[in-house]
Amino acid sequence: MTSSPAAPDPAPHAVGARGDLFDPLCPTRRLLDRIGTKWTSMVVKVLAEADPAEVRFAELRRRMPGVSQKMLSATLQSLARDGLVARRVEPTVPPRVHYRLTPLGLSLDAPLAAVRAWAEQHMPEIDRANRAADESAADRNDEQ
Amino acid sequence: MTSSPAAPDPAPHAVGARGDLFDPLCPTRRLLDRIGTKWTSMVVKVLAEADPAEVRFAELRRRMPGVSQKMLSATLQSLARDGLVARRVEPTVPPRVHYRLTPLGLSLDAPLAAVRAWAEQHMPEIDRANRAADESAADRNDEQ
DNA sequence: CGGAATCCTTTTTGATACTG
DNA sequence: CAGTATCAAAAAGGATTCCG
DSSP states (O other), rough: OOOOOSOOOSTTTOSSOOOOOSOOHHHHHHHHHHHHTTHHHHHHHHHOOOOOEEEEEHHHHHHHHTTTTHEEEEEEEEEEEEEEEEEEEEEESSEEEEEEEEEHHHHHHHHHHHHHHHHHHHHHHHHHHHHHHHHHHHHHOOOO | OOSSSSOSSSSSSSSSSTTTSSOOOOHHHHHHHHSSTTHHHHHHHHHHHHHHHHHHHHHHHHHHOOHHHHHHHHHHHEEEEEETEEEEEEEEOOOEEEEEOOOHHHHHHHHHHHHHHHHHHHHHHHHHHHHHHHHHHHHHOOOO
16 A cells, blocks of 8 residues: 555654655545545444444454454554544543544444445455355366 | 456466355456456456457557556456457457457446546546645644 | 554465477 | 566565563
């Protein structure tokens, strides 16, 4: 991925690694680099569906089985930097940190939901295609 | 990414690296792992917009500045395996290979177009948010 | 509690060279 | 032309430890 959500990007405005020699780093690519980031779109989904819109870190983690706190933290920072989630810290003695989607983040949920819907509808077909491809490969190995 | 589109995946049906101990590897995640793959969604876009629906490898490459032929090849293989693109080989002496979207692949373009549209509409906001975040960071460094 | 920092491993990507 | 193979670099991800 071009932009790194995990690392606090030392040179935030240096768009391409070696500069934008080629494509103008189209917004779509940049966005997909972000939402492709393993946990990003899940955070958006979970927050979009959260009923009290604000969710605490630990609770968020509980709702996303498999995230390490490092990745969740990095993902949330990245989303906050992008203005998609808002962070609120209660200055209590063990601090309580709440996250929620901004209006911008919420608006992203719509197109993502479309992708989700497509995935749920068509992944079986993709799986079938994969099995078919595997079989053909096996056939080619058998034919002698 | 969980599934590797570049490498011909030695164990195609082993969904999770350590098994699906947690989430059932929801279809959405699996799909996003694929379309997050740097070039996948661009191939879908380019092929969806191609007027003769079929495009040759070299032409495809020309339309996607920055792809290495290795990655384009890997991406196309992955998409073909998933049943999203069809491959047609003319058995001429230098072979001509054409790619086109399958109906399934074409149907994926719709949700992806929604994401693209969102990106083009809102990336300026995201950029603004990033600049704001950078400034705050700079401020925090200046205050002594 | 919510992280930040560090270390280490796996995956991904790109350059380059070679082939049917 | 359309790849494959190989190698090296980089990025992502996870585990662990430490801190306010």
